[in-house]
Amino acid sequence: MSEKIGNKKLGQVREIAKPFISVFLALLCGGIIIEIIGENMGNIYQIMFTGAFGNRINIAETLIKSTTLIFTGMSYAFAYKCGLINIGAEGQLYMGAALSTWIGVNLTGLPAAVHIPVALLAGFLGGALLGGLVGWLKTRFDANEVITTVMLNYVAQYLVSWLVTGPMKEQPGDFPQTAMTQESAYLLNILPGTRLHMGFVLAIIALVLYGVFLWHTSSGYEMRIVGQNNKVAAYAGMNVKGNVMAAMFIAGGCGGLAGAMEILGVQHRLLQNFSSGYGFDGIAVSLLGSNNPLGIFLSSILFGALKSGGNAVQMFSNVPAAIINIIQALVIIFVVIDLVSKLWRKKMVK
Amino acid sequence: MKNFFAFLLAASITAVSLSGCGGSAAQSSGSKSGDAADQGSAASAGSEQASESKAGGEFKVAMLLPGTINDQGWNAEAYKALQAIESGLGAEAAYSESVPQSDYEQVMRGYASQGFNFIVGHGYQFSDAAKIVAKEFPDVDFCITNGTETQEPNLATTSVDSYEFGFLSGTVAGVLTKSKKVGIVVGESSPVMNAFSDSYLFGASYHDSSITGKSITAGTLEDASKCKENALNLIDDGADVLTQMANQAGLGVINACEERGIMNLGSNGDQAPVAPDTVVTSVVQDMSKAIYAAAEKSKNGELEAKSYNFGIKDGALYLTPFGNFEDKLTQEQKDAISGYLEKLKSGEIDVHALMGK
Numbered sequence: 159m160s161e162k163i164g165n166k167k168l169g170q171v172r173e174i175a176k177p178f179i180s181v182f183l184a185l186l187c188g189g190i191i192i193e194i195i196g197e198n199m200g201n202i203y204q205i206m207f208t209g210a211f212g213n214r215i216n217i218a219e220t221l222i223k224s225t226t227l228i229f230t231g232m233s234y235a236f237a238y239k240c241g242l243i244n245i246g247a248e249g250q251l252y253m254g255a256a257l258s259t260w261i262g263v264n265l266t267g268l269p270a271a272v273h274i275p276v277a278l279l280a281g282f283l284g285g286a287l288l289g290g291l292v293g294w295l296k297t298r299f300d301a302n303e304v305i306t307t308v309m310l311n312y313v314a315q316y317l318v319s320w321l322v323t324g325p326m327k328e329q330p331g332d333f334p335q336t337a338m339t340q341e342s343a344y345l346l347n348i349l350p351g352t353r354l355h356m357g358f359v360l361a362i363i364a365l366v367l368y369g370v371f372l373w374h375t376s377s378g379y380e381m382r383i384v385g386q387n388n389k390v391a392a393y394a395g396m397n398v399k400g401n402v403m404a405a406m407f408i409a410g411g412c413g414g415l416a417g418a419m420e421i422l423g424v425q426h427r428l429l430q431n432f433s434s435g436y437g438f439d440g441i442a443v444s445l446l447g448s449n450n451p452l453g454i455f456l457s458s459i460l461f462g463a464l465k466s467g468g469n470a471v472q473m474f475s476n477v478p479a480a481i482i483n484i485i486q487a488l489v490i491i492f493v494v495i496d497l498v499s500k501l502w503r504k505k506m507v508k
Numbered sequence: 509m510k511n512f513f514a515f516l517l518a519a520s521i522t523a524v525s526l527s528g529c530g531g532s533a534a535q536s537s538g539s540k541s542g543d544a545a546d547q548g549s550a551a552s553a554g555s556e557q558a559s560e561s562k563a564g565g566e567f568k569v570a571m572l573l574p575g576t577i578n579d580q581g582w583n584a585e586a587y588k589a590l591q592a593i594e595s596g597l598g599a600e601a602a603y604s605e606s607v608p609q610s611d612y613e614q615v616m617r618g619y620a621s622q623g624f625n626f627i628v629g630h631g632y633q634f635s636d637a638a639k640i641v642a643k644e645f646p647d648v649d650f651c652i653t654n655g656t657e658t659q660e661p662n663l664a665t666t667s668v669d670s671y672e673f674g675f676l677s678g679t680v681a682g683v684l685t686k687s688k689k690v691g692i693v694v695g696e697s698s699p700v701m702n703a704f705s706d707s708y709l710f711g712a713s714y715h716d717s718s719i720t721g722k723s724i725t726a727g728t729l730e731d732a733s734k735c736k737e738n739a740l741n742l743i744d745d746g747a748d749v750l751t752q753m754a755n756q757a758g759l760g761v762i763n764a765c766e767e768r769g770i771m772n773l774g775s776n777g778d779q780a781p782v783a784p785d786t787v788v789t790s791v792v793q794d795m796s797k798a799i800y801a802a803a804e805k806s807k808n809g810e811l812e813a814k815s816y817n818f819g820i821k822d823g824a825l826y827l828t829p830f831g832n833f834e835d836k837l838t839q840e841q842k843d844a845i846s847g848y849l850e851k852l853k854s855g856e857i858d859v860h861a862l863m864g865k
Contacts, residue, residue, distance in 0.1 A: 219614050226610075332656060332699050333632045353613065424610045429633055434608030469611055472604045473570075473618050479605060 177446050177453070177493065181460065184488035191484060197477050206482075209470020210463035216470075218352030222424060224455075224462035226251075228361040229416035230440025231458055232368055233285075233409045235449040237303075239372055240405030241385035246292060246307025247413040248437025249314035250285035254414025255421045256318050257284030259428040260326065262339030262421065273342040274422065278360075281418025282411040288314060289410015293403040303406070311437070319430045326428065336428040345423040355423040362455070364415070369451035381405055413437060434465075442490045461486065567807050569593050570619035571603040571628045572612065582795075586630040586653070589796035593803045599626075612637035620645040626806040628653065628799060638663055649806040653799060656699075660813045666802040668793040668824045669817035670703035672852060675859045676825060677704075677773050677791045678711020679848045681749040682719050683841050684771055684788060685712070690721045691742030693761045695729040695754030703865070704753050704775075710863055715844075722747065732760030739764035751775055751791075762786060778828045788837070790828045797824035820852045 189199035210220045230247040237244035258281035265273060288310055295301040319334075328337040345355035372378040384391040384401040392398050416436060425432060443461050447453025468482030569590065577587035587603070594601040602624070604615050612629070616637055619627050626649045629638050635655045642650045642663040655665035681690040690712045694701040709721040722745065724738040735754055739761040742750060750765055751773040752758035758775070759782060765772040766786040774780060774790025798818040805811040818824040827849065830837060851857040859865075 215617075219611075222610070335633070338636075420610060427636070429609060432609045434610065465608075466611075466614065469604065469607075469615055470618065473602065473615065474622070 173448070177448070177457065180446065180492035181489055183492050184485055187488050188481065188485035192477060192481060195477065195481075197475060202471055202475055202477055202481075205474050206464075206467035206471050208467075209474075210467035214349065215352050216466060218349050218354035219466040220459065220462045221354055221358050222462070223465045224458040225355075225357045225361045225423070226416045226419050226436045227439055227443050227458040227461050228365060228454060229412050229419060230436050231443030231447065231454045232364060232440075233289075233412035233416065233437075234441045234444040235447075235454060236368065236372075236412060237289075237405055237409035238444065238449055239385050240381045240401055241388060242296070242402065242405060242409070243304050244289070244292075244307050244406070244409050244413075245304055245441065246288065246310050246410070246437070247416065247440045248433060248435070249307070249311035250288050250410045250413025251417035251420070251433055251437050252311075252314040252318045253284035253288045253417065254281035254411075255284070255417030255428055255432065256321055256326075257281060257414070258343075258418040259336055259339060259421050262343035262426075263326075263337050265343075266340055268340075268342055270342045270344075270346070273340065274345060277339075277343045277422055278415065278418050281414045281422070283414065285414020285417065286407045286411035289413065290403065290407040292410070293406030296406070297399040297402050315431070318428065318432075322428055322430055328427075334430055338427045339422065343422055344426065345419070353424065355419075357419040357423040360415075361419070361458075364412070365451040365455055413440075416440070439465075439486070442486065442493075445493050446489060460489075567597060567599040567626070568624040569597075569599045569601045569626045569628070569803055570624040571601070571630060572607045572615055572619075572634060573603060573605050573630050574607065574633065576605050577603070583630065585795040586628070586799060589799035589803075592796060592800050596800065597803060597807050599803070599807070609633070613641055616641040616650075617644065620648045625649060626651065626803055626811075628803075629655075630799075632656065649811045651799075651802045651806070651811070653795065656815065658813045658815055662811075663813055664802065664811055665815045666798045667815070667817055668795060668798050669819035669859075670700045671707040671859045671863060671865055672817075672819035673775075673791060673793055673825055674704040674707030675711040675714070675857075675863075676820065676827070676848065676852060677751050677775060678708035678713075678721075679715045680711075680773055680789065680791070680827070680845055681708070681721075681751060682712040682715030683844045683848075684773075684837075685719060685747075685749045687746050687748040688716070688719045689746040689748065690719060691739070691745070691747035691750045692721065692723045693735050693738045693742070693750065693752045693754060693758070694723065694725050695735070695757055696727060697725050701725075701753055707859060707863060708751060711859075714862070715848075726754055726757065729755040729757050732757045732763070734760070736760030736764045740768070743768050743770060749773065774828070780828060780831050784832045787831075788833045789830055792826055792828060794824050794826070797822055820849065821855070 189203065192199045192202050209216055211217050230251060233247040233250060234244050258277045261277040261280040265276065292303050292306045292310065295306050296303050322336055323334040326336045328335060345357050348354055348356050348359065372382060380396050381401050384396060384398050388398045420433065421428060439461055443454060443457045446457035464482055464486055468479050471477050471482065472479040571586055571590050573583045573586055575583040577583055590601050590603055593599050607615050612634055616627055620641060629652045631653060632655050635652050635657050638650045638652055639657065639659050642659055646662055648662060650663045652665045654667045658664055692705050692708050694705045705723045709723060712719045712721045722742055724742065726735045726738050728734050735752065735757045739750055743764060748770045750761055750770065752761035753775050762772050762779060762783050766783045771788050772786045774787045776793055778790045778792060780787040780790060801818045801822045801824065802811065802816055820826065
């Protein structure tokens, strides 16, 4: 087969096939682990699949998780396209959640048509300000964004812990949590009988905007050039610092929107440690989807399915949920080591 | 080696085609998802294996935990309860660990639709989800540990009785004090801690109305040195028996007592190992017993939509052995303490009625 197709075409096929093979190998390894702990691999994967796609409720649960993952995935991808490594989506998610909760709880008497957009904007700003801070530290002091984003995750997380035990704690209340948001700030349901909310549609729109901006506008082009080689970009007269600031601001905003989705769409009040690592899973989503809109969409569905299928596995079998985390980790490992292209290339050279 | 790579390549190509198939299969099953008749219930999250275990009219208990079962604390208590329920009530038990906040509803609904009869959310944070899911499954009993909100007809809460807890500690302090002054340091002004503090002071003066007590709210659950300062103030004021409830910050109080050579009463867990010559005994609250007692009520069809408080009678509160103080306490003192335990157990002393709470 390989001889008949030209090398360029083969390269494209390989790019497309790569994530699928990575996932397959990860599932295979995960299956071996499942067999080792004495369970039936087929059985477990069936439970997982039914748990993720078995009926409309389960599909909705999977898509709800995908929604948040699309935003955190985009957060990583956007920064990546500008040559930045944003490990801070988790923190940005916390900040976005905090701000949109505040708007959701304290603005009363607004119609949903106003309240929802304002709360979403607040979520965006919460994350964007944290992202912008990273951009500023990077451009002003040349501070490595990997370090600052990782560290700011803790700052954001503890800030939320303080907020819900102090200033934002529900009154009167006994527990470290905020009051419920106004119903006018609930994201509208789009599939009756399930929890699926309009955030999923917003996520798809955001992905389209992401694609259009980066590949079909001149500012997006500029940003990608800065990402590929900022010295060349500077030589060509592009504003490298401005682009870095903008990229981190928008990436942070995406992370913040992920937090807004969780609060306005699913949880409706802010608690400590409310995220189950969506920010970090976003990195995997983005990597597996090779940072393009369709890829991010598909891999967010996969990771959403792993999460909701993982819940089912834990409920209905004796396999601990940790196995699901292991499979997720395996997917990432197989993507990162890029086993596929190494082996494939070898074959071609021969 | 060549063969090995060839094999891997072949495997990879198979993989592509296979995962391609998998993808399209997923889509087709997605499009016809409306007729998810395989499960009967529209709300099921389940699988074939799950429906297998559905059969029979047995008692099935499921538990949602915010952390892992081996945390030696909050979640381990719940797991202990689950094991006891399994063996003691002959129940079929299941649990989900480290359930993420956004999945509370999904997991509860999953268990409820799979025929579980009694579902425990281990922590107040499960309240919102339980209120929603309990409405959808009126025949299933839901119970929130340490929650405050109940909902007719099937959402209850269970916790250890803070008043009985404080009262027991207070009477012991009353028996032990020589200076007729006792003290208590609590971490923060929360319903549980305030109830503990009030009933502690009440218990001491119940034993002997000439005993006076003072309570200080430290305003911290982490800062042990702040609690220690507060404890030293109480000691300077003449108190010779102290207790505390302030999570790890409470260790500062024990430390102050050790330094000044006065007696201390442990709380929550057995605190004697921290300072065996200072901590006379500890009032232990056993959350697992409270969960077990609620499950027992559910099995007998007696669980009502109210807040249950379990205490000494249910084994949810007890005193640890006197340890190093076994020989230091007089027989009279020991008899007085065990007398209170007996009366609380038999219901002869009803703390809530006495305090009007």
